[in-house]
Amino acid sequence: METPENRDIVVAALKHAAPYIRMFKHKTFVLKAGGEIFANKESTRDFLEQISILHELGIRIVLVHGGGTQSTELATSLGMETTFVEGRRVTDAQSLEVATMVLNGQINTRILAACRDIEIPAVGISGVDAGLIRAIRRPPVDIEGHEAGQVDYGFVGDIESVEADVLRTQIASGLVPVISPLSADESGTVLNINADTVAAALAAALDAEKLILVTGAPGVLEDRSDPESLVSYIDLAGLERLHKAGSLAEGMLPKAKAIEAAIRGGVKRVHVISCKLADSLLLEVFTNEGTGTLVVENIDTLSPAEQAPGTAT
Numbered sequence: 001m002e003t004p005e006n007r008d009i010v011v012a013a014l015k016h017a018a019p020y021i022r023m024f025k026h027k028t029f030v031l032k033a034g035g036e037i038f039a040n041k042e043s044t045r046d047f048l049e050q051i052s053i054l055h056e057l058g059i060r061i062v063l064v065h066g067g068g069t070q071s072t073e074l075a076t077s078l079g080m081e082t083t084f085v086e087g088r089r090v091t092d093a094q095s096l097e098v099a100t101m102v103l104n105g106q107i108n109t110r111i112l113a114a115c116r117d118i119e120i121p122a123v124g125i126s127g128v129d130a131g132l133i134r135a136i137r138r139p140p141v142d143i144e145g146h147e148a149g150q151v152d153y154g155f156v157g158d159i160e161s162v163e164a165d166v167l168r169t170q171i172a173s174g175l176v177p178v179i180s181p182l183s184a185d186e187s188g189t190v191l192n193i194n195a196d197t198v199a200a201a202l203a204a205a206l207d208a209e210k211l212i213l214v215t216g217a218p219g220v221l222e223d224r225s226d227p228e229s230l231v232s233y234i235d236l237a238g239l240e241r242l243h244k245a246g247s248l249a250e251g252m253l254p255k256a257k258a259i260e261a262a263i264r265g266g267v268k269r270v271h272v273i274s275c276k277l278a279d280s281l282l283l284e285v286f287t288n289e290g291t292g293t294l295v296v297e298n299i300d301t302l303s304p305a306e307q308a309p310g311t312a313t
Contacts, residue, residue, distance in 0.1 A: 017286045024285065025058035027209035028171065032199035034215055035067040037275045038107050044114050047214070050281040051176070052120050059285075060171045062202060063122075064179045065111060066195035067102045068251075074098050085143060087253040091154040091192045099192045103180040111178050122176045127183030128190065130166045133198065135159050135183040135191050157183050157191030159198070164205035196258035204265025211262045212271045213255055214281065219272045219292030224249055233294040233302065236260055263297050270295040 031051070038044045055061050068089065072082050075098050083090040091099060108124045115122035127133030135157030140150040170177050181198040184190050196213060203211040220239070222229035224247050231238075239256050242248050248256050259270045273280045273292035280291045296302060 020286045021057050024209060026060065028060040028062065028206050029054065029210045029212060029285075030062045030064065030199050030203035030206065030208045031212045031214060031281075032064045032195055033066070033275065034195070035065070035069040035071070035102075035107060036216055037214065038065065038067075038110055039069060041114070043275070044110060045118065046278070047275065047281070048111070048114050048118060048120060050279060052118050053282065054285065055120060055176055061176050062167060062171070062179065062206065062208075063111070063176065064181060064195050064199040064202065065103075065107055066181065067099070067107045070102045070106060071095075071099050074102055084250070085151045085153070087250045088153065088156070088194060089192070090151070091156050093155065096155040096190060096192060100182060100190060103182055108178060108180045115176070115178070120176055121174055122178050123170055124178050124180070125166075125170075126180040127193065127198065131163050132166045132179075133157075133159055133183040133193065133201070134161045134163070134186075135193060136185055137189065137191060155189070155191055157185070157193045159183070159193065159201050162201050162205040164202070167202065167206060194254050194258070196255050197261070200258035200262035200265070200267075203262045203267045208267055210269045210271060210285075211259075211267050212273065212281065212284065213258070214273055214275050215251070215255070216275060217252065217272070218274045218277075220248075220252070220295070222247060224252070231293050232290070233296070233299065235296050235299045236263060238299070239295065259295050263295065268296065 033047060037047050051061055051063065075082050075095060080094055080098070104126055112122050112124050125132060127135070138153050138156045138158045140152045143151050167177050179198065181193045181195040182190060183193055199211060199213070218227055218230045220231045220234060220242070221227065222231055222242070239259065243256060255272065262270055271284050271292055271294055273284050277291055284290045284292060
């Protein structure tokens, strides 16, 4: 039975959220979620229910999903080795087949099925569809300290351009695009692109209000071995400082590059939050304290409230 105290809590929460709802209504958020979120039905539904609330409140959502965890598991079951260099997956012909099955098949379909269950009007799409993402195969890259000197990432793509109108048409129709980060070059060769990179490019092309990276980590850490060293807010100069200090490694390296690309492309707020904290997406959007790390171009542009301890608005 609902008590007066419970009703007061509900009313207070709604009043607290109202300014954020007014601020973000009709704005575009690009979300990137790693494959681990979609590892089971429960975590998939929990995350999508948060997206459903944002969508119902008039926020325009574009969801980019990864699938690294599932791709590695499938590759291992097939007796294939998986290689990463600076947090990026090396994709040979066999690995590309695995990525295609996992990203365009398993995960995208799982998300769309869950969206139907909770009545999110989602549509599945990849970078290949309608030329959404035009890419070229990445040439061999010089990697300092790598034993071979150069690394050939295989069938990995670098983004040349984004056809944002493909998504704008869907968004204008009230749909929620769910995007697999596969693309193709002009000859039709399928290419695998890091999902953080895709999300950053789409956020910039869509003039998004926010790019939100949902990951397994609490956010950006001052000391990557200490989960308690969460950085509440940081700018691009601060990210570079952490990079040089060795605080950014493995999967956080491509995220840092994606964050910089998004901000340089005009996205004013990038958030890094954890998928392991209940309702982290809603808390990040509708509270001043937030849950993870806020990244901006220059900390001096933040208001005093935003620079309060624990803040990530």
